[in-house]
Amino acid sequence: xxxxxxxxxxxxxxxxxxxxxxxxxxxxxxxxxxxxxxxxxxxxxxxxxxxxxxxxxxxxxxxxxxxxxxxxxxxxxxxxxxxxxxxxxxxxxxxxxxxxxxxxxxxxxxxxxxxxxxxxxxxxxxxxxxxxxxxxxxxxxxxxxxxxxxxxxxxxxxxxxxxxxxxxxxxxxxxxxxxxxxxxxxxxxxxxxxxxxxxxxxxxxxxxxxxxxxxxxxxxxxxxxxxxxxxxxxxxxxxxxxxxxxxxxxxxxxxxxxxxxxxxxxxxxxxxxxxxxxxxxxxxxxxxxxxxxxxxxxxxxxxxxxxxxxxxxxxxxxxxxxxxxxxxxxxxxxxxxxxxxxxxxxxxxxxxxxxxxxxxxxxxxxxxxxxxxxxxxxxxxxxxxxxxxxxxxxxxxxxxxxxxxxxxxxxxxxxxxxxxx
Numbered sequence: 001x002x003x004x005x006x007x008x009x010x011x012x013x014x015x016x017x018x019x020x021x022x023x024x025x026x027x028x029x030x031x032x033x034x035x036x037x038x039x040x041x042x043x044x045x046x047x048x049x050x051x052x053x054x055x056x057x058x059x060x061x062x063x064x065x066x067x068x069x070x071x072x073x074x075x076x077x078x079x080x081x082x083x084x085x086x087x088x089x090x091x092x093x094x095x096x097x098x099x100x101x102x103x104x105x106x107x108x109x110x111x112x113x114x115x116x117x118x119x120x121x122x123x124x125x126x127x128x129x130x131x132x133x134x135x136x137x138x139x140x141x142x143x144x145x146x147x148x149x150x151x152x153x154x155x156x157x158x159x160x161x162x163x164x165x166x167x168x169x170x171x172x173x174x175x176x177x178x179x180x181x182x183x184x185x186x187x188x189x190x191x192x193x194x195x196x197x198x199x200x201x202x203x204x205x206x207x208x209x210x211x212x213x214x215x216x217x218x219x220x221x222x223x224x225x226x227x228x229x230x231x232x233x234x235x236x237x238x239x240x241x242x243x244x245x246x247x248x249x250x251x252x253x254x255x256x257x258x259x260x261x262x263x264x265x266x267x268x269x270x271x272x273x274x275x276x277x278x279x280x281x282x283x284x285x286x287x288x289x290x291x292x293x294x295x296x297x298x299x300x301x302x303x304x305x306x307x308x309x310x311x312x313x314x315x316x317x318x319x320x321x322x323x324x325x326x327x328x329x330x331x332x333x334x335x336x337x338x339x340x341x342x343x344x345x346x347x348x349x350x351x352x353x354x355x356x357x358x359x360x361x362x363x364x365x366x367x368x369x370x371x372x373x374x375x376x377x378x379x380x381x382x383x384x385x386x387x388x389x390x391x392x393x394x395x396x397x398x399x400x401x402x403x404x405x406x407x408x409x410x411x412x413x414x415x416x417x418x419x420x421x
Contacts, residue, residue, distance in 0.1 A: 242274065266323065
């Protein structure tokens with residue numbers, strides 16, 4: 001265990017130096033060795049379940065009186081969630097290795113053969129907040145894609161993170177790979193985050209996963225490249241052609257399955273043509289489980305809905321609260337969602353295929369869904385095994401960031417003695 005009195009910048013520099021060496025070695029590791037490490041790490045998570053639950057209980061106890069229930073839900077581990085983490089590692093092991101893929105081949109008139117080949121990015125800094133499973137997912141995705149990772153979990157999950165990192169390192173060592181490929185910043189000093197964001201000597205990419213405050217801090221302070229994941233102010237629009245019972249069922253799942261995840265629905269947009277029929281169904285299916293805040297039209301239709309404020313339209317609640325807006329058709333719905341969405345995940349409930357196509361084409365979000373819960377905005381659900389985050393920008397990667405998105409590429413040029421005239 002690192003001495004927590006150590007200067008945080010020195011601590012991060014030392015982690016980075018070890019990670020850089022591990023990344024060079026891991027880049028050339030065989031698929032078989034990486035898969036062995038993942039399977040051994042999954043076994044280590046299962047064997048350390050009691051230790052991990054005890055550590056997590058300490059984390060929960062430290063914040064249970066100061067944080068909302070949705071935060072505690074993101075932080076809390078159960079035997080089922082630990083098993084899900086272990087299975088995610090096994091799922092990633094079963095996926096094709098993204099490293100070494102030939103992305104394109106060109107043969108030039110002079111006989112040169114040029115290949116574009118996928119390679120690891122290098123050393124990734126992962127900064128995240130309360131969800132301990134992010135550390136396992138990020139470590140596994142980085143390992144399989146040949147990248148070393150330095151984790152900086154939230155201080156509230158530090159005990160859980162320590163055990164998870166120990167399991168990942170046990171898996172690496174069992175496969176004959178460097179344990180330094182997965183490390184964690186062990187000091188709670190916030191200066192360590194600044195050091196990570198500025199360590200251009202060792203860090204190739206920083207990925208933040210958390211609330212807007214964290215993401216904006218990384219965006220504004222980083223000297224190393226970043227892959228940003230902004231908040232999830234996710235919308236579902238109920239078109240006039242929607243199956244209203246299906247829409248109500250899907251929306252309940254999208255909002256209440258887990259309120260603290262970034263794909264949780266925050267705003268319900270209802271076509272005026274079906275609002276009198278749909279809104280009472282919505283309030284009935286939500287019942288006392290969700291507080292609804294609506295515009296004047298929604299409140300007039302059903303008094304179970306409280307009046308919304310202007311701030312509600314742009315709020316990621318991550319709680320059992322949702323806003324309700326009535327609009328006058330598809331064009332108005334598109335304009336409203338475009339104005340207020342965080343461009344993470346938005347959805348339309350519609351039986352009219354042309355309306356669905358127009359909505360999905362016009363909405364400029366990383367993920368756009370048709371007749372499905374926004375809670376499917378998840379790398380595991382997309383067949384990626386897991387995700388390191390949902391990228392809401394437009395460069396390099398967008399949407400769930402999995403194995404392929406954690407690689408870059410280089411060109412391999414094969415000749416037979418050619419010289420340039």
